[in-house]
Amino acid sequence: xxxxxxxxxxxxxxxxxxxxxxQVVEAxxxxxxxxxxxxxxxxxxxxxxxxxxxxxxxxxxRLLESARSAAGEIKSLRVISRATVTTLSARxxxxxxxxxxxxxxxxxxxxxTKADEVFKRFSAYPNDRRVASDGSLLSGTYATTEEDxxxxxxxxxxxxxxxxxxxxxASNVFTVRPNKDTDIQRGxxxxxxxxxxxxxxxIFTNGTQPKTVTGPMKIPDE
Amino acid sequence: xxxxxxxxxxxxxxxxxxxxxxxQRVDIxxIDGRELKDVVVFNAEEIEVxxxxxxxxxxxxxxxxx
Numbered sequence: 280x281x282x283x284x285x286x287x288x289x290x291x292x293x294x295x296x297x298x299x300x301x302q303v304v305e306a307x308x309x310x311x312x313x314x315x316x317x318x319x320x321x322x323x324x325x326x327x328x329x330x331x332x333x334x335x336x337x338x339x340x341r342l343l344e345s346a347r348s349a350a351g352e353i354k355s356l357r358v359i360s361r362a363t364v365t366t367l368s369a370r371x372x373x374x375x376x377x378x379x380x381x382x383x384x385x386x387x388x389x390x391x392t393k394a395d396e397v398f399k400r401f402s403a404y405p406n407d408r409r410v411a412s413d414g415s416l417l418s419g420t421y422a423t424t425e426e427d428x429x430x431x432x433x434x435x436x437x438x439x440x441x442x443x444x445x446x447x448x449a450s451n452v453f454t455v456r457p458n459k460d461t462d463i464q465r466g467x468x469x470x471x472x473x474x475x476x477x478x479x480x481x482i483f484t485n486g487t488q489p490k491t492v493t494g495p496m497k498i499p500d501e
Numbered sequence: 502x503x504x505x506x507x508x509x510x511x512x513x514x515x516x517x518x519x520x521x522x523x524x525q526r527v528d529i530x531x532i533d534g535r536e537l538k539d540v541v542v543f544n545a546e547e548i549e550v551x552x553x554x555x556x557x558x559x560x561x562x563x564x565x566x567x
Contacts, residue, residue: 400522400523401522401523402522402523402544403523403543403544404523404543404544406544407523407544408511408515408544408545408546409515409519409523409544409545417515417516418516418518419517419518419519420518420519421519421521421522421523422522423522437522441521441522442521443521443522443523443524444521444524444541444543444549445523445524445541445543449522449523468521471521480521480522482518482519484518
């Protein structure tokens with residue numbers, strides 16, 4: 280996390296926002312490497328790999344005061360078009376980043392699951408109504424990829440990453456192992472309900488087969 | 502405030518897609534003719550409504566379309 284310099288701030292203020300109060304940016308560092316992150320209020324930069332939960336637990340001004348200065352660390356900042364944001368948390372088994380168009384799953388292309396793909400569903404409710412008694416998911420149920428779920432350590436992390444409207448920690452984690460070629464749509468959670476979003480979301484447009492859902496496993500609330 | 506939906510509305514909502522993980526955005530029509538648009542239903546069984554609507558009865562629930 281970096282506190283941006285006046286020069287960085289001016290550069291960001293000359294570029295459009297990605298959403299209310301923030302910009303998704305690519306920073307060129309002093310060693311010419313590039314890193315992506317989110318700039319809040321054109322003054323505080325949180326890199327992609329840094330946990331966002333700190334934004335929930337610590338007052339913004341305190342974060343700003345305690346952040347290290349970006350002086351000498353950043354050569355330039357460029358706001359990335361939402362349409363070309365790469366989801367680095369979504370990776371092929373080979374480890375290569377999957378280039379995904381940013382946008383909600385409901386607008387994503389229709390796809391089929393691969394063999395042995397695993398998904399996770401975070402829920403505030405141990406009696407999650409979308410999980411049927413036969414161990415299937417109902418049609419139109421959301422989940423995330425197993426890979427993206429690794430970014431979530433607590434129920435509050437899930438609320439932030441998947442922009443959930445219920446502030447109750449989504450600490451109940453269901454595991455979904457659908458059959459190969461199950462219909463899905465993938466996308467990126469947009470900021471909503473005062474939460475940053477940014478996680479991968481998947482809709483099982485026609486649900487999943489019986490005995491494909493297990494859990495829930497409980498993770499810490501915060 | 503949050504109120505619990507009658508089982509018939511839960512049953513209907515479970516036949517409809519979610520809007521995100523664990524929730525649905527809906528429009529509701531009340532028996533007194535008023536409408537509430539884009540309110541959130543959690544887990545297909547609890548709905549968040551302004552306090553003044555707490556005692557009114559629901560006539561219809563539909564998914565909110567933006």
